[in-house]
Amino acid sequence: MYVYVNGEIVRKEEARISPFDHGFMYGLGAFETFRTYNGHPFLLDDHLERLNDSLVDMNIDLVLHRDEVMAVLRQLLQANELKDVYVRLNVSAGVGDIGLQTDSYTAPVVIVYMKPLPSVASSEKVCAILKTKRNSPEGKKRLKSHHYLNNVLGKREIGNDPRMEGIFLNEQGFVTEGIVSNIFWVKNGIVYTPSLETGALNGITRQFVLALFTALQICYEEGLYRLHELETADEVFLTNSIQEIVPVVRIHDRCYLGKEGPVTKRLKKYYERFAAHLWTRHELIERIDQQW
Known part of the structure; x- marks a missing residue:
């Protein structure tokens, strides 16, 4: 290469x-x-x-x-x-x-x-709650920087199985993010995702999905959430720029809708339509108005 x-x-x-x-x-x-x-x-x-x-x-x-x-x-x-x-x-x-x-x-x-790209991509993930806590950003916000020991420690907990992702809680016990992903969940038709106040990275795919919620008039909230709020969700999915939108089928012994989740399926459909065209999430509303 x-x-x-x-x-x-x-x-x-x-x-x-x-x-x-x-x-x-x-x-x-x-x-x-x-x-x-x-x-x-x-x-x-x-x-x-x-x-x-x-x-x-x-x-x-x-x-x-x-x-x-x-x-x-x-x-x-x-x-x-x-x-x-x-x-x-x-x-x-x-x-x-x-x-x-x-x-x-x-x-x-x-x-x-x-x-x-990997020849085999996982269509669904199994998640584990990590013992390692998400460390605080060294500045005002988390940067995608060379400081990656916290992520490496989390990865060591779950090993190299591509079907697994680890979920960080921060020192205050709030759900924060995955090792290499942002996390979303759906309960009673509303989508929830941790606020950046938790120390999560503001992922580019995260930002795109939030913009997609607005364009599609999907109700969502960003906030500080305890683990039980994630565990009692109807569907859960992860986002990152390489794996895209990945449904979660299980967290420890709790099962979720996975790829059958209606919100996840809808988001994946739009993601696939736009991936080969968009330069920025700000083009979304115009593109949706033009095509649908």
Whole structure:
């Protein structure tokens, strides 16, 4: 496989960064993961907006735009002879002296990783409530950054079974998110999802689904919820940019509607219609009005 590193397309075995890169030394780096559908990067504008906001928080002097990212993606897709892929767009702070830096980082390292999508995707998930608690964001909000030990500890609890996902509670005992997903559940026709106040990452697919609720006039609430409120749901589903919308069939010994859940089925139908076309969730209402 080929990857992009600061202007060059190189074989992944040849990709290099400096040992003095502060993304490596101090975790000062942010990334986005997304999929392409027949070459189209779904919701790329939303991913870039979040990434650019994260770079401001990290004092990394870089703004990435759609056109330049698309140019890189086209080169990589051609080099790898693929159209439907998993993409990680990564920005690392760049080289600095040993010690914490307060000045802006003016020479960041941009890396774009690409790999084929898994050949077997799980159509439903079984979830476990993790013993590991979701740690608090190191700043005002959770960034999709190089700080991933909390997620790794959660993953170690459940192992490598692709059918499993772990669900974090935070230190106050509120349902927060999955290891690599956001969580939603439906009770009496209303959809619930944890507020960002819990410390959850504001996932791009999460944002898309919330926009889809508005466009489709589906009632939803964001808030602080205890475990029993999740456990007594009628249907549960997870979201992330690679696995899309994934129904949950069981949490410990409690069973749910899984892929037969009516809200989950409806959302998946619209997701599939839009995945190869949309640049941002803000196009949703216009597209729905045009097509239906």
